[in-house]
Amino acid sequence: MSERTTCLIAGGGPAGMVLGLLLARAGVAVTVLEKHDDFLRDFRGDTVHPSTIRLLDELGLGERFAALPQTPLDHVAFPIGGTRVVTMADFRRLPRPYRHIAMVPQWDLLTLLAEAGGEEPSFTLRMGTEVTGLLRENGRVTGVRHRGPDGEGEIRAALTVGCDGRWSLVRREAGLVPREFPVGIDAWWFRLTAATGREMALTPRGGRGRFLIVIPREGYLQIAYIGRKGSDAELRARGVEAFRADIAALVPELADGVDSLESMDDVKHLDIRLDRLRRWHGAGVLCIGDAAHAMSPMGGVGINLAVQDAVAAATLLAEPLRAGAVQDRDLARVRARRLLPTAVVQRLQRTMEKVMAEPMIQGRRVGPPATLVALMEHLPFLSAVPARLIGLGLRSEHAPGFARRRPAPPGPVG
Numbered sequence: 001m002s003e004r005t006t007c008l009i010a011g012g013g014p015a016g017m018v019l020g021l022l023l024a025r026a027g028v029a030v031t032v033l034e035k036h037d038d039f040l041r042d043f044r045g046d047t048v049h050p051s052t053i054r055l056l057d058e059l060g061l062g063e064r065f066a067a068l069p070q071t072p073l074d075h076v077a078f079p080i081g082g083t084r085v086v087t088m089a090d091f092r093r094l095p096r097p098y099r100h101i102a103m104v105p106q107w108d109l110l111t112l113l114a115e116a117g118g119e120e121p122s123f124t125l126r127m128g129t130e131v132t133g134l135l136r137e138n139g140r141v142t143g144v145r146h147r148g149p150d151g152e153g154e155i156r157a158a159l160t161v162g163c164d165g166r167w168s169l170v171r172r173e174a175g176l177v178p179r180e181f182p183v184g185i186d187a188w189w190f191r192l193t194a195a196t197g198r199e200m201a202l203t204p205r206g207g208r209g210r211f212l213i214v215i216p217r218e219g220y221l222q223i224a225y226i227g228r229k230g231s232d233a234e235l236r237a238r239g240v241e242a243f244r245a246d247i248a249a250l251v252p253e254l255a256d257g258v259d260s261l262e263s264m265d266d267v268k269h270l271d272i273r274l275d276r277l278r279r280w281h282g283a284g285v286l287c288i289g290d291a292a293h294a295m296s297p298m299g300g301v302g303i304n305l306a307v308q309d310a311v312a313a314a315t316l317l318a319e320p321l322r323a324g325a326v327q328d329r330d331l332a333r334v335r336a337r338r339l340l341p342t343a344v345v346q347r348l349q350r351t352m353e354k355v356m357a358e359p360m361i362q363g364r365r366v367g368p369p370a371t372l373v374a375l376m377e378h379l380p381f382l383s384a385v386p387a388r389l390i391g392l393g394l395r396s397e398h399a400p401g402f403a404r405r406r407p408a409p410p411g412p413v414g
Helices: 016-025 049-056 061-068 107-119 169-174 230-238 239-249 251-262 302-322 328-361 370-376 378-393
Strands: 003-011 032-036 071-073 075-081 083-092 102-103 123-127 130-139 138-148 151-162 178-180 185-192 201-207 210-217 222-230 268-270 274-277 285-287
Touching: 003 016, 003 061, 003 138, 003 302, 016 032, 016 107, 016 123, 016 302, 032 151, 032 239, 032 251, 049 302, 061 107, 061 302, 071 210, 075 378, 083 370, 083 378, 102 210, 107 123, 130 151, 130 169, 138 185, 151 169, 151 302, 169 285, 178 239, 185 230, 185 251, 201 239, 201 328, 210 239, 210 328, 230 239, 239 251, 239 370, 274 328, 302 328
Parallel strands: 003 032, 003 151, 032 123, 075 201, 151 285
Antiparallel strands: 071 102, 075 083, 130 138, 138 151, 178 274, 185 222, 185 268, 201 210, 210 222
């Protein structure tokens, strides 16, 4: 079975859904293929930063987004000892009204984008449909092979965009080679059913050989435990009791809640990777988001960089796609526009790992460097700098004019 579309997007994550929605609003025929049957997956980029909240407002989706279950976080605070706390990033110093990070289950955000896309006549989303290979003619990618509920088939397209994550099949089959950066840490995600109170801060906690981040959520706490890369088997061999003791030692006020971890099966391992494609495109194919640059969870910026890539790609490619004449130079402009913001964030993440995470994991320090703490305490306005880099990015993209809409009322949440 063979079909045709103008733009085929592999992957229904944040980058794929935003790109599909924006191009559809430009009148481009778009087909998004998502290999899973639904969006329900835990610990997948739930941080929606000010730049993305602003974008949703520009798309007329702000009220619908605000109606989703979410927890606002307006600063990053690091306990130093006793009652002493230093604010490392203060989103309250950003321009109004975008002065917080919204912690929103990614499946709710993706469902919202899918519903908005479904309102556009040129948008098609096919769930449970996996891209299995690329089609080529005369050295050019001309679409994909796929497998789904109705069997195998082909879709031909003027442009194929890989939004299929850090293990991207599209980038591999297109022969796009990433530059790998060394990473010495991994993350383990889990949740505790502890009372969250009214604290609006994302809170790192450090000890010798241990480091974690506490993220308040709606009705529970989401925890990121940071440890030495390659130590997953060792961590699991110690057992859940030892793991609970580690958590209680780092965050004594959560000692009564660690029993909600029933086994190590409740702890999800993330193999952290940091890489960036040297070229983001080939003839007829483009990669954006994690498919173009896998990010560390440090700073939680991956989803927002992916969204910014999608906005830039839609802005630059809508007209060539409408004209049916996408050239290599058009695709190269996407990388040229997004390379500096991506490279700066990756450099910042590598610095945060070396300066903040690794010394604690290696037992050389129990918190941030003393010089950094002193600087932030004496010059608190500096907390606006990391807030801006994390919350808005070095080059923050705005919705193109063709995609903007008046605010749409929220629908039923569920």
